[in-house]
Amino acid sequence: MIDYGTIERIQSAAQIVEVVSDFLTLRKRGVNYVGLCPFHEDKSPSFYVSPAKNICKCFACGEGGTPLHFVMKLEQLSYVDALKYLAKKYGIEVKETEMTDEEKQAHGDRESMFILNSYAQKVFSANLFENPEGKTIGLSYFHERGFRDDVIKKFQLGYSLEEKDAFTQQALLAGYKFAYLEKTGLTVVGENNYKADRFRGRVMFPVHTLSGKVVAFGGRILKNEKTAKYVNSPESEVYHKSNELYGIYFARQAIVKQDRCFLVEGYTDVISMHQAGIENVVASSGTALTQGQIRMIHRLTTNVTVLYDGDSAGIKAAIRGIDLLLEAGLNIKIVLLPEGEDPDSFAHKQNATAFNEFIKENETDFVRFKANLLIREAGNDPVKKVKMVTEIVDTIALIPEEIVRLVYVKECSLISGVDEGTLVRAIAKKRQEALLQKKKTAYPEAANPETGNFPDESQMPPPQEQEDYTGFAFGKTSSLDNYESTILRYIIRYGEIDMANIKEEEDIDDIPKGETKKEPPLFVIEYIVEELKQDDLKFSNPAYQQIMEEVFERYKNPDFHAEHYFRNHVDPNISKLAVDLSTDKYIESKIHSRYKPVPKEEKKLFDLVPYVVINYKNALLQKRMDEISAAITEAERNGDPEQLVERMKELAIYTQKKKMIAPFLRERIIG
Ligand SMILES: [Zn+2]
Incomplete structure (x- = not known):
């Protein structure tokens, strides 16, 4: 495990924007x-993303947190692995103690699969450079293809020996469990418990996630056998083919920097382009693009340039996949390579400058490209012409921005000779149909099959209920948990604020300068702690209680800053909780409601904090009284007079307490 000092160094080095x-x-x-x-x-x-607070937050789905949370969630990493990831990024050395067997056990399946994949990659790479078979068959193949050793190493290419189960045996010997060999698909289990390596006598291409973890392999056979040229890892807990793009790990920085992504088909296209100095390139690995892959690209750039082989056979098939990119609002350009060239072969003949030059001269806007292609095909055939217009309309209708659609309408009208108005009407109709289809999918049971009509808005599921700005609804329905989290939120967000001397902004004008009266300071954190200690109250939520105990220990220390302390807490659950509490929906409503002024919570702390604390105490009293009442009923039923008297006395005390706080409950009205 990683020592505390290192964790602190990593946490303070990690900048959320970076x-x-x-x-x-x-x-x-x-x-x-x-x-x-x-x-x-x-x-x-x-x-x-807030650099000042060093956190991120999605105001639609609520995800986010510190740099550590972000990496954990996005890359599905464990706490320790996320720390290691950040340590590597910031060049911080991590000294780790050996994991115990229990810790290894607890590491989880996914983690074990990643560890095994990483091990497999290292074995395959070692085979390629050190094993005689790997060198003569695998390495010489890559050299023949023109790959340099530095590029082979960068992409972690490898070789699997041509034996039945060489890798499986080696992994078992190294202590890896068979279950994970099977789960990752590195070992195939057949009938009668026949076990064999999935990859045998193949050059290996590891597939990396966005953060560089190996999730799968593609293995290419070199002999002319009647077997598939490529064998790939099967789908697994860690590998979903539709969510990965080959080369994304090596391309992501270049994509962001150049605000553009090249899309090619195969592994070797990506590698050759890197070797030629073009690094912003990914491959869809031969299949049509999926929504998951498009989202990954879209997060990095809106500009995609698709490189096609010169032959026209592949073009039509590939064009279909591109419609999805258009729908996502991406700007798509197309480059046709010279006849007989694919990105791999072409890259070997060019350096980056010449390649980029070629792209600049030959790239065409996708819609224009498609329209031209269709028009040329249709020629003067009236039937084909109708079909062509339909296809152009279908494509333009996918584009989300109206203004962009109109530009294309003008252009397509010019080159096809079809009237602009006709195109606009056809596109509008198409979009309406698509919208209807979407609604149908979203509310299948609501659609009336007879009329195709849809219920009005009032019958749709209601939007999420709005909470009031104090973070919870006051009243009988408020759960203890609500009060507890609100109290914690006040500590974390406003702990260091002197609530006795807050002035409402609008009041400031009313007070003549120099006459501002100053109250003795009353800090939010102090007030809450004293109130809770006074009645020896403990939170029922264990995580909240743990935070409170640490607050009790530290709140008198002048260097203690609750928000900073808990956000950077070593326990990721606590730091996540702290982030959630300090960036709640309240901020969201602030950002989105430009029209409704939201009352400034911090200006009302002098009212709010005591109000919530007293209500919390009241709720606790009520809960305790309910329990006592139940005990009284129980004692009556059991005919236990001693119990009964004891409980009645207790109830009287609580009733008295409740009476005492009652006036305070009514006194504070939140405005
Ligand atoms: Zn979101």
């Missing part, structure tokens, strides 16, 4: 940055 920027493109907005949220399907930027 960490998040490795995964998505951020734009400055005021003092914050915004980008497309990586945790939900975000069409307009909802993901806020």
Whole structure:
């Protein structure tokens, strides 16, 4: 495990903007940055990054946190691995003590699979450079293809020996469990418990996630056998083919820097382009693009350039996948390579400058490209012409921005000779149909099959209920948990505020200068702690109680700053909780409601804090009284007079207490 000092160093080194920027493109907005949220399907930027607070937060889905949380969540890393990731990024050395067997056990399946994949990658790479078979077959193949050793090493290419289960045996010997060999698909289990390596006598291409972890392999056979040229890892707990893009780990920084992504088909296209000095390139690995892959690109850039082989056979098939990119609002350009060339072969003949030059001269806007292609095909055939117009309309209808659609309408009208108005009407109809289809999918049971009509808005699921600005609804329904979290929120957000001397902004004008009366200071944290200690109250939520205990220990220390302390807490659950409490929905409503002025909570702390504390105490009393009443009923039923008297006395005390606080409950009205 990692020692506390190192954890602190990592936490204070990690800058939220830098960490998040490795995964998505951020734009400055005021003092914050915004980008497309990586945790939900975000069409307009909802993901806020605050360099001042060193946290991020999505105001649509609520995800976010410190740099550590962000990495944990996005990359599905464990706490320790997320720390290691950040340590590596910031060049901090991590001294780790050996994991015990229990710790290894607790590491979880996913983690074990990543560890095994990483081990496999190292074995395959060692085979390639050190094993005689690997060198003569694998390495010489890569050299023949023109790959340099530095590029082979960068992409962690490897070789799997041509034996039945060489890798499986080696992994078992090294202590890896068979279960994970099977789960990752590195070992295939057949009938009668037949076990064999999935990859045999193949050159190996590891597939990396955005953060560089190996999730899968592609293995290419070199002999002319009647077997598939490529074998890939199966889908697994860690590998979902539709969510990975080959090369994204090596490309992400270049994509952000150049605000553009090249899209190619195969592994070797990506590698050759890197070797030629073009690094902003990813491969869809032969299949049509998926929504998950598009989201990954979209988070980094809105500009995608697709490189196609010169032959026209592949073009039509590939064009279909591009419609999805258009729908996501991306700007798509197309480059056709010279006849007989693919990105791999072409890159070997060019350096980066010449390649970029070629792209600049030959790239065409996708819609224009498609329209031209269709028009040329249709020629003067009236039937084909109708089909062509339909296809152009279908494509333009996918583009989300109206203004962009109109530009294309003008252009397509010019080149096709079809009247602009006709195109506009057809596109509007198409979009309406698509919208209806979407609603149908979203509310299948609501649709009336007879009429195709949809219920009005009032029948749709209600939007999420708005909470009032104090963070919870007061009254009988408020749970203890609500009070506890609100009290903690006050401590974390406003602990160091002197609530006795807060002035309402609007009041300031009323007070003549120099006459401002100053009350003795009353800090929020002090007030709450004293109140809770006075009645020896403990929170029922264990996580909250743990925080409170640490507050009790530290609140008198002048250097103690609750928000900073808990946000950077070593326990990730606590720091996550602290972030959630300090960036709640209240901020969200502040950002989004430009029209409704939201009362400033911090200006009302002098009213709010005591109000919430007293209500919390009242709720506790009520809960205790309910318990006593139940005990009284129980004692009556059991005919236990001693119990009964004891409980009645107790109830009397609580009733008295409740009477005492009653006037305070009514006194504070929140305005
Ligand atoms: Zn989100």
